[in-house]
Structures are given as structure tokens and as C-alpha cells.
Amino acid sequence: EVQVVESGGGLTQPGGSLKLSCIVSGLTFSGSYMSWVRQAPGKGPEWVSVIYRSGNAYYADSVKGRFTISRDNSKNTLYLQMNSLRADDTAVYYCARATGTGPLYFFDYWGQGTLVTVSS
Amino acid sequence: DIQMTQSPSTLSASVGDRVTITCRASQSVSDWLAWYHQKPGKAPKLLISKASKLESGVPSRFSGSGSGTEFTLTIDSLQPDDFATYYCQQYDSFSVTFGQGTKVELK
Numbered sequence: 001e002v003q004v005v006e007s008g009g010g011l012t013q014p015g016g017s018l019k020l021s022c023i024v025s026g027l028t029f030s031g032s033y034m035s036w037v038r039q040a041p042g043k044g045p046e047w048v049s050v051i052y053r054s055g056n057a058y059y060a061d062s063v064k065g066r067f068t069i070s071r072d073n074s075k076n077t078l079y080l081q082m083n084s085l086r087a088d089d090t091a092v093y094y095c096a097r098a099t100g101t102g103p104l105y106f107f108d109y110w111g112q113g114t115l116v117t118v119s120s
Numbered sequence: 121d122i123q124m125t126q127s128p129s130t131l132s133a134s135v136g137d138r139v140t141i142t143c144r145a146s147q148s149v150s151d152w153l154a155w156y157h158q159k160p161g162k163a164p165k166l167l168i169s170k171a172s173k174l175e176s177g178v179p180s181r182f183s184g185s186g187s188g189t190e191f192t193l194t195i196d197s198l199q200p201d202d203f204a205t206y207y208c209q210q211y212d213s214f215s216v217t218f219g220q221g222t223k224v225e226l227k
Binding site: 042043044045046047058060061094096100104105108110111112113 | 152154156162163164165166169175207209210211214215216217218219220221
């Protein structure tokens, strides 16, 4: 059974930082593209970042320069370092496996999400 | 970014109804389109990929069709577990995008 478990969310002030973690089991983590997808209250999901097997990483324009995705294949763990947080970063953040054809991917396994709230 | 527009935003239906949700892309995405549904407080669940490929374990009452800019998700004989919000997602471009959602509620 595939399990995806996020942690690290919480309340932080504008300009603050948080680091999310995601532990994956039941699939070949090192062979998978992994992604962060967020969902603001009452909105549709929004792709945030993806990291390839190679370690190459890509970001949505809205977070580029502020967020950093990384992975530790020895621990089957995905990370998202979030700096310079803004109120509009408030959302549930999901860790998801990205699968598909080359760089064209959808998301087949998702975690339960971790809530990030940015407010003074 | 490619914009995805779903209609309707809300759909009221009864158990046993056949329902159809439409998703339109602002430019062609070929058949690189996925459908998900989401229950309150839960993560999205993948239903269909490549516009019409039913994922393993998804009931056959779900079907997807379309290509280019217009896609549909059809649920034959709506079941109580199907009341949820449905999202389409294009993955033709590097920056994948989702629709705003269609809530299927009990009439």
C-alpha cells in the first residue's frame, strides 16, 4: 500500500519561513518524480513545484525564488523549504507523485495535506 | 499558463442520474488531460488520465472524452459516493494547471 505523509505545516507571520516534509512508502521513491501541489481555501489545486529523479527542480512563477524543493532518496523523503512567506501562500500543501510521459505529468498518489497559514 | 475552465460550477443531481461535466482549455492540450474528484477535507483522487484512460480501481460508470480544447467527464448512474467536487488538470505544458472545480451536490 502506498502511503504519503506530509508534516511541517503551521502558522507563521508574513516574511517567515517553514519547511515541509513528506515521507513516502510503498512505491519506488527514487524512481519517481515528486511534486508539491497546494490548495487555498475554496479554490482549485495549484501546482507549486516538481523535482525529477535527476534532482532537476522546477517551480511555479508564484513561488520561484522563495521556495526550494529537495529530496533525500535514502530517507524516501521530499521537502519544501518556504521562505518570504506571504498571506496568499496560505493553503493546504499536498505532496504528490507525478507520473506520466516524460515532463508531462499528472498526480496519482497524494498525501493528506498539511495546512500552512500565513497571518500576522 | 493554459487556463482551464469547468462548467457548470455546481451541478444538482439525484442518485441514478447521468451527469456530464465540461472542461475547456484556453489552447489545445491534445489529450493530456486528467480528472480528479475530491471530498471535503481529503486529497484529490485520480479518476482518469490521457482524457479517457480509466485508472485502476475506478468504477466503470466514470468515463472521459475529448481532445484539443474541449473535454467531458460523464458519470453514468450517479452513486451516493460520487457527490464531491471534480477537477480537470491539463499536463500538456510544463506548468500544469487545474480547473476551478465542479461541485456535484444532491438535488
